[in-house]
Amino acid sequence: MLCAPLDNEQSPPDELYLERFEAFMEKCLTDIRSFAEREARSFEQTRRDVARWHCNQLFQWQSPSSSSEVSNRSTEIWTILVNLSRILESLSGVFGIESFLLAVDPEDITSQSFLGGTIIGREFWRGMRAGGESGAKAFKEQCIKNKGNSSKFISPSSVINVSSKQSAKNVKVELYEGVRNALRTVSGIRNAEMKWSNHDRLFTYGVCLVGWPSDIPAKNPSTLKADQNKRLLELLNNGTLRFIKNIMLSSDSDQAQAGPVWEGTEPGENEDEGTIDQSDEMFSWAIQYEDDDPVDRTEPDSRVTHQDQPVEESSLDVGRPRKRAKFGERIRFHSAEDVIT
Structure with a gap:
């Protein structure tokens, strides 16, 4: 050269x-x-x-x-x-x-x-x-x-379109980089990425986005118009569109306020079956099962007669869920059979 x-x-x-x-x-x-x-x-x-x-x-x-x-x-x-x-x-x-x-x-x-x-x-x-x-x-x-095509007329509109496309591309690139840098600065996560289509997912980074215009859809800048990207870039530069720390409670705090989840039972599982006292479930080990018609231990003959009488299922209260047989119940039942024999 x-x-x-x-x-x-x-x-x-x-x-x-x-x-x-x-x-x-x-x-x-x-x-x-x-x-x-x-x-x-x-x-x-x-x-x-x-x-x-x-x-x-x-x-x-x-x-x-x-x-x-x-x-x-x-x-x-x-x-x-x-x-x-x-x-x-x-x-x-x-x-x-x-x-x-x-x-x-x-x-x-x-x-x-x-x-x-x-x-x-x-x-x-x-x-x-x-x-x-x-x-x-x-x-x-x-x-x-292009020497052979030098005689062809080049319209000024084509040159303007090329420059406008180039400027629109530059605006989109600046918007990508500006939003990404702002998100990583506020969240403190260096690999954080913007959730363009769902801003609520930014909760995972502990931040939320404020200042997004209501007339611009939450979409990727590649699918937005050039004037929309330019407007978002202007809002980002003047501080209207920004990220702030999320002050909402974490998921652990929400679960703690909602109360304990009992093992083997999903939330709302027993709503149709009636309300069960959770204190009874917690202290079920200390509750001994007692018959609806208790038997007097001092009169063994009447107790034997009571055991021989058939019990109709219609006489049971079907509106209330049946209790499980507890460990103490099985011991007392076997002791009753020993008395019968």
């Missing part, structure tokens, strides 16, 4: 030259002030006119000095590109505008590309990804490929 020579590569002027130059410029300013007084104009306006005249002379097209320099095509191209590069450097010195110039010759495959402009612009192109020498080669190949 060929590079234009820089004007600042010359040897710096000495201090005596600078003193003489400042004295000369002071004399020029004095002459400009005198001219402005004679013309009945303000000094500032006259000085701006002088600066404008100087810029016109500085940026005007500089043609080759002799016809011998344009005999060779390569020499002519080189001269023009060098002049353009110097104009860009002068533009930077006067107005502070940074720029770079990249030129390729599709007509000559063996020719090298040209890089000119300011130092910052050149270094930017050299250090840019897919730039430098490889970027210049890719640009030249693209020009050669």
Whole structure:
């Protein structure tokens, strides 16, 4: 890649030259002030006119000095590109505008590309990804490929659409990164990811999202419109859309307030069967089963007669669930059979 020579590569002027130059410029300013007084104009306006005249002379097209320099095509191209590069450097010195110039010759495959402009612009192109020498080669190949289609008209609307698509993509990428960084900063979880379609699932990170507009659906930015993504990005930047720490109780506290869950029984399982005193279940080991018609232990004959009488199922209370046989009940039942025998 060929590079234009820089004007600042010359040897710096000495201090005596600078003193003489400042004295000369002071004399020029004095002459400009005198001219402005004679013309009945303000000094500032006259000085701006002088600066404008100087810029016109500085940026005007500089043609080759002799016809011998344009005999060779390569020499002519080189001269023009060098002049353009110097104009860009002068533009930077006067107005502070940074720029770079990249030129390729599709007509000559063996020719090298040209890089000119300011130092910052050149270094930017050299250090840019897919730039430098490889970027210049890719640009030249693209020009050669599209050389046959150069006569086709390119509508301005197509260029506008491309730029708008690029800007919409940039907004979407910034929205993704901004929301992700805000979520990870507030939650303290470095691998936290945004739940675009279900904001309630952010509870798992201990945060909640506030400021989401009601007229924008909770969807991924890839499915939203460009103006919606732009609006969300603006709300995120000004702090309206943000994450805050969730102050709701955790799931353990909810379970503790709901009361103990009894083993083998689901919540609401016994609602249709009636309410059972949980204290009886907790202390069932201390409750001894007693018959509906207790038997007097001092009268064994009546007890035997009572055991021989059949008990009809209709006489039992079917509205109340039957109790399980306890360990004490089985012991007392066997002792009753021993008495019968």
